[in-house]
Amino acid sequence: MSNPLFAGGGFLGFSKRFRATVVNDIWAEVLFFTAIATMVACVSHFTPTSLAISNQMLTVLGTVLGLVISFRTSTAYERFMEGRKLWTSIAIASRNLAQVIWIHAPFERVDKKTNQQVSHLKIIIEKKTMINLIQGFAVAVKHLLRGEGGVYYADLYPLISCLPRFASAKHTSEDDMMPLWRASDMDHRMHHTIRSQSFGSETMNNVLLRAKSDPHLLSEKHGNSSEFSDSEVGWLNTLRGHSGKKFDPEAALPIIPSEQPLRPARNPPRSSVYDYFPFLRILRPLWRPVTRHFSQNRDPSTHRRRSITGKKIRPSLADSNVPLEITLYLSTYFSMLLRAGQLQPASATTMVNAISSMQDTVTNLERIKNTPLPFAYQAHLRVSLWLYLFFLPFQIYDAFKFLTIPATAFASFLLLGFLEIGQEIENPFNYDLNDLDLDHFCLSVQRELHEITAHTAPDLEEFVFSEWNQPFAPADRRSAKEMMADVAHDYHGLETGVHSIRKTLLKSWREVDETTRQP
Known part of the structure; x- marks a missing residue:
């Protein structure tokens, strides 16, 4: 399936393709080395002083740098492809686990306490809930890799909101809160720049109300708390079909009131005029006092996505335990089926292997996310390339004269571009247009799981x-x-x-x- 961000033609399609390039990341460096080349050409031509030097080192250093940059890009692409393969593993494990739960776990069960036949409706609700948790696992991994901690997202919270908040139904206090919800609450408050480590009275009251009463009461108290705020511009406001209809995949999810405002399922950085005319970033400090008033209510998570020169600012890592918690509940359900004698040995093996594969996959994805290339290697390579480009116009002026200027600009664009591409794709889980389309992967898993549960197992x-x-x-x-x-x-x-x-x-x-x- 093609990336929807690149769908369509005209100016919109061209602008998206332009933002997918690395021009915004390297324009300042290219401009600097072009200015050096212009200085060398002008001084050597209009003054008696010639800045030309011997070009004996040009070929040797160029070959070495080319090989090193090629190795850097190849290594990054391997990480990119490994990330794609691991997401394929998540899809396969999700399908296998859902098929075992839906088809192989029998619909006939006797309650050991009452010796009564358990109704088909109860078993189907139980199975469908577990399959929703499988879908929630893929969504939780997506948010984890994007540095978005917690569960309060429009595409995740409705799938796992039924999970227990407290260790005991009799003791509902801050100390009894389960790790999943306590960590999510802290992540949510940090998202809104609240640094206190204690529960606020209003937040705790909302959690207690959610734990002790019907969800309709929470909805009556807070209204529709699942609505996005004006600053939380989600997927449905950024992606539109050719007919102009809003693309709102979250509309297919359950409608569950939450004790916290839900953040959008997809919150990419907003595009601005600086993305199309990067040289205007130099003037940005002059406009900041004027635009500061209009950005006071903006979501803090959308700030500072690029530096003053246009380089991307990588998001901070999220320490989220949501995927682990989901696999623990799936393992608990697996244990219950085993104790009840509901699974044949082959089905039990498939189920435990699928859960183990999901846990292994998220660990490997975290390894790619949290293991950047060593700083010493990156710094040494970039400094070496800068020195090469700095002395390049001095070495080629005798042969190129004023063509030294475009030649240096092209060489800078070429080499710096490959270096920046390697740095961008080594972590392919963010919102860059060259990153993996994690939202598409999650929606594919969602469609496949619903297709499995639509199977009626006919005679x-x-x-x-x-x-x-x-x-x-x-x-x-x-x-x-x-x-x-x-x-x-x-x-x-x-x-x-x-x-x-x-x-x-x-x-x-x-x-x-x-x-x-x-x-």
Whole structure:
């Protein structure tokens, strides 16, 4: 599937493609080295002093730097592809786990306390809740990798809001709060620049109200607390289809009131005129007093996405335990099925392997996220490249004269661009247009899980032996229902049945082999 950010043509499509380049990150350095080349050319041409020097080191150093930059870019691309493969592992493990829960765990169960048959409705609600947790796992990993801690997001909270808040229903205090919710509350308050480490009275009252009463009471007290604030511009305000209809995938999720305002499912940095004309960033300090008034109510998480020269400011790492907590609840459900004798050994093995794969995958994704290239390597490579580009115009002036200026600009753009591309894609989990489309991956998992739960596990008699099935085509184009009804046919004979069926299948093979081969 193509990236929706690059859909469409015209100016909008061009602007998105332009922002996907690294021009904003390297324009200042390219401008600096071009100015050096201009100074060398002008001084050498208009004054008796020639700044040209020998170019003996040009070829040797250029070859070495080219190899090192190529290695840097290749290493970053390996991390990019490994991240993509790990997300494929999440999708596979999610499908396998959901299939075991939905199909292999039986719908018949006897309550050991009452010896009564458990209703199908109760079991289906139980299974669907666990599959929602599987979907929530993928969403939680997405927010973890983007440095967004906690659970208060429009695409995550509705899936896991049913999880218990406190260790005991009888003791609902701050000390009894489960790690998932306590950490999420602290992350939420830090998001809004509240640094206090204690629970505020209003926040704690909201949590207690959520824990002790019907969710409708919380909704009546706070209104629709799931609505985004004006500063929290989410996915539905940034992505629109060709028809102008808002793309709002969160509309397919449950509507659950929350004790905290929900942050948008997707909160990329806002684009501005500086993204299209990066040289205007030099004038930004002059405009800051004028624009400060209009940015007072802006979400703090959207500030400082780029430096004064346009370089991206990487988001801080999030210490989130949400994916781990979700796998603990899935493991608890697996343990319950085992104790109840509800799983066959093969299904139990598939289920435990899927949960283990999910845990391994998120650990490996965190490894990619939290292990940047060593600073000494990055600093040494960048300083070496700067020195090479700085002395480049001095070495090529004798051969190029005033063409030294565009030649230096092109060399700077080329080498600095490859270096910056390597730095950008080594962590492919952010909101950059060149990063992996984590939202698309999560929505794909969501669609697949709902497709699994739409499967009704029908009796084979309902579809195998129907008039819509021609199992022996093309040799025998009768339906399965017709073949079963024709008891006089050789298929039903004690001595001719299997032999006649094999002849038909052999004829089908010959016809398919001849039909599908080009002459």
